[in-house]
Every structure is written in C-alpha cells, then in structure tokens.
Amino acid sequence: MTVLVTGAGGQVGRAALRELGDRGIGLRHAELDVTDAAAVMAAVDEHHPELILHAAAWTDVDGAETDREGATRANVDANRHVAAAAKAVGARLVTLSTDFVFDGAKREPYLESDAVGPLSFYGETKLLGERAALETHPEGTWVVRTAWVYDEEGTNFPRLILRLAETRDTLRVVEDQSGSPTYAGHLAPLLLALPDQVPPGIRHIAGSGAATRREWAEAVLAAAGRSTVVEGATSDEFPTPAQRPAYSVLASEHADTPVLPPWRVGVEACMAGFVA
Ligand SMILES: NC(=O)c1ccc[n+]([C@@H]2O[C@H](COP(=O)([O-])OP(=O)(O)OC[C@H]3O[C@@H](n4cnc5c(N)ncnc54)[C@H](OP(=O)(O)O)[C@@H]3O)[C@@H](O)[C@H]2O)c1
Incomplete structure (x- = not known):
C-alpha cells in the first residue's frame, strides 16, 4: 500500500x-x-x-x-x-x-x-x-x-525544557495546564x-493519562538524568498571545479506538533517542 x-x-x-x-x-x-x-x-x-x-x-x-x-x-x-x-x-x-x-x-x-x-x-x-x-x-x-x-527533533516542550536546564538549576513551569x-x-x-x-x-488518540506541564517537565528531566529543580508556576506568569485550555486531556468514548501507552512511557522512549 x-x-x-x-x-x-x-x-x-x-x-x-x-x-x-x-x-x-x-x-x-x-x-x-x-x-x-x-x-x-x-x-x-x-x-x-x-x-x-x-x-x-x-x-x-x-x-x-x-x-x-x-x-x-x-x-x-x-x-x-x-x-x-x-x-x-x-x-x-x-x-x-x-x-x-x-x-x-x-x-x-x-x-x-x-x-x-x-x-x-x-x-x-x-x-x-x-x-x-x-x-x-x-x-x-x-x-x-x-x-x-513531541519528538526528538522538533520545536517542542521537552526540548525547550532540556535547553533551559543547560543553564539553570531551577525552572519555573506552569502547573495550571493539564493535557496528554x-x-x-x-x-x-x-x-x-x-x-x-x-x-x-x-x-x-493521545498519550494515556494526564499530566500538568510541570509533571511533564519533571519526567523529561528525570529521563534525561538531570537534577534540575522544577517549581510550579501559573499561566499568568508567562502571558502568551493565544489562550490555552487549562485542561485538555483527551480520551476516547469508542471501545475500538487504539490506545497509546501511558504518557510517561512516551517520554522515556523519546529521551532514549535524545541521549543515544
Ligand atoms: N505539535 C503539537 O503539539 C500538536 C498537538 C495537537 C495536534 N497537532 C496536530 O498534529 C499535526 C502534526 O503536527 P506536528 O507536531 O508534526 O507539527 P510540525 O512539527 O510543526 O509539522 C508541521 C509541518 O507542516 C509543514 N507545513 C506548514 N505549512 C505548510 C504548507 N502550507 N504546506 C505544506 N506543509 C506545511 C511544516 O513545514 P515548515 O515548518 O517548513 O513550515 C511542518 O513540517 C498538525 O495537524 C497539528 O495541528 C499537533
């Protein structure tokens, strides 16, 4: 095909x-x-x-x-x-x-x-x-x-977090946005x-489970073996032109929809590509 x-x-x-x-x-x-x-x-x-x-x-x-x-x-x-x-x-x-x-x-x-x-x-x-x-x-x-x-190469949140962690010991990441x-x-x-x-x-179809951006950042840093401290922040500290939903976790109401692994498994799989 x-x-x-x-x-x-x-x-x-x-x-x-x-x-x-x-x-x-x-x-x-x-x-x-x-x-x-x-x-x-x-x-x-x-x-x-x-x-x-x-x-x-x-x-x-x-x-x-x-x-x-x-x-x-x-x-x-x-x-x-x-x-x-x-x-x-x-x-x-x-x-x-x-x-x-x-x-x-x-x-x-x-x-x-x-x-x-x-x-x-x-x-x-x-x-x-x-x-x-x-x-x-x-x-x-x-x-x-x-x-x-996200993936190993794109313009995405995990890569932003890893880049910031190169020069900072502590990061402030929003914890009032949850997604997949x-x-x-x-x-x-x-x-x-x-x-x-x-x-x-x-x-x-999205990574299973729910994560705040802070939890996502912590998982990325842990998988990359970094000891950077992540502090929780609110979205108003980082104003952006576009408003994002506070909660946008996805799930399917159809039993036959294929399901992705838990989001943390995705982070680990991707990070294996980063460190290789
Ligand atoms: N990334 C996310 O977090 C996210 C979340 C939910 C849904 N989605 C959806 O998932 C899909 C794939 O996203 P992704 O993360 O793979 O995005 P991506 O990495 O930004 O890739 C999008 C690609 O589309 C190309 N493109 C933009 N305008 C185009 C045009 N007029 N003609 C041909 N190609 C064009 C871009 O090329 P250039 O860079 O050269 O312009 C880029 O290579 C999109 O429909 C997106 O809306 C993404």
Whole structure:
C-alpha cells in the first residue's frame, strides 16, 4: 500500500515515514504547499496513494493570532484541498486535529462528542479544518485529535525544557495546564493503521493519562538524568498571545479506538533517542 505523507518534515510526518519505509512517499513543505489546491491534486494524482496522512499544518499557536489568513489557508482551506484530492483518487485520508478545539472547562478527559469551544484562533482553524475534510470526503476521512506532540527533533516542550536546564538549576513551569503529552513515535503507527480498524469520523488518540506541564517537565528531566529543580508556576506568569485550555486531556468514548501507552512511557522512549 502506498501512503502519501504531507508535512513530511514535521514531527508526525517524520515519524510516519520512519514507520512506512519504502511504502511511504513524503512531501515536505518545500515540495508540496498544501494551500495550493492544484498542486495538491497534481501530487495526489501523480502518486495515486491508497492512504494520505495529512500531517502538514500551521502549528504556530501564537502566530495564528496575528496571521489569521495564513493559519486559515493552511489549516482550513488545505484540509479541503487534500480531502478533495483523496476523494478524486479513492484514497483514504487521515488528518490531524487538536485538543485546543476544547475550552478546558471540564475536569475529566474530553471525549469525541463533547462540545467544542476553541479559545485560540489556531484551535478555531483546526476545528474548521476537521469539518472541511469531513464534509468534502465523508466516507473516507479519519480526523484524529491529538495533543502536546513531541519528538526528538522538533520545536517542542521537552526540548525547550532540556535547553533551559543547560543553564539553570531551577525552572519555573506552569502547573495550571493539564493535557496528554504524546510521543510522535508512538502516535504515527496508530494513525497509519486506523482506517483499517475503525469507521471514518473523529477519534481522540493521545498519550494515556494526564499530566500538568510541570509533571511533564519533571519526567523529561528525570529521563534525561538531570537534577534540575522544577517549581510550579501559573499561566499568568508567562502571558502568551493565544489562550490555552487549562485542561485538555483527551480520551476516547469508542471501545475500538487504539490506545497509546501511558504518557510517561512516551517520554522515556523519546529521551532514549535524545541521549543515544
Ligand atoms: N505539535 C503539537 O503539539 C500538536 C498537538 C495537537 C495536534 N497537532 C496536530 O498534529 C499535526 C502534526 O503536527 P506536528 O507536531 O508534526 O507539527 P510540525 O512539527 O510543526 O509539522 C508541521 C509541518 O507542516 C509543514 N507545513 C506548514 N505549512 C505548510 C504548507 N502550507 N504546506 C505544506 N506543509 C506545511 C511544516 O513545514 P515548515 O515548518 O517548513 O513550515 C511542518 O513540517 C498538525 O495537524 C497539528 O495541528 C499537533
């Protein structure tokens, strides 16, 4: 089976291509701009994949607040273009969405049927992107909402924490945001297998369990063998242009949704890659 991966240079794209080996055709941003409908159609037509993993997206959550047009093109319009191309060649589509579609008012894990209410423009675009893909190619689209994704190389929270720990003995990390840290290396294989396992629609797949950002940072530092002290802080100490949900832990209400290992297992697996 041939699988086309958009956003091949990103965290999820890279992990998927490692998993796919020869079966994967990865197109990086420079090779395919997913906001260009004609280019998307031409690429899909050329490769005729059976499955498309649409891992390209605008992921700069704060930047989306100021460049709303750019974020909309990349997260909403592109989803429509990719879904239309998938439909045209009879391919199945797995596209990614986010825990940031929720407002964070809940205090137990968010399920697929819970009411959405994005706090940020990024969350808004991802929600509209979900709908665009599902409306365009309803029989062949799987939307996977995931959360707090990281890998060994990307621009992500664990790498930020490790960088800060190089020059500081104590770090202050927010403990009023809880979520589901998700290792891309664990997520990617499940994304690729999903269309063979469950009907089309929305699924929540993220590292199991719940973590505050402080707990996540502590786990990263412990796995990296660092003795840095982590103190708890509140989000108001670190103002950002985009508002994040205070609580956005994900779980699935469907018994057949594949489950990822506990988030701490993901941290340890990823850190093994860091220190190797
Ligand atoms: N990262 C998270 O914490 C997180 C959480 C929940 C959901 N998600 C979702 O999971 C998916 C994958 O995220 P990720 O962590 O792998 O993100 P990532 O590492 O930022 O990768 C996204 C990739 O998309 C590319 N891209 C951006 N605009 C593009 C365009 N117009 N055409 C083609 N490629 C474009 C980027 O290339 P350039 O860098 O060259 O622009 C980058 O390589 C996204 O849908 C994201 O919204 C991520």
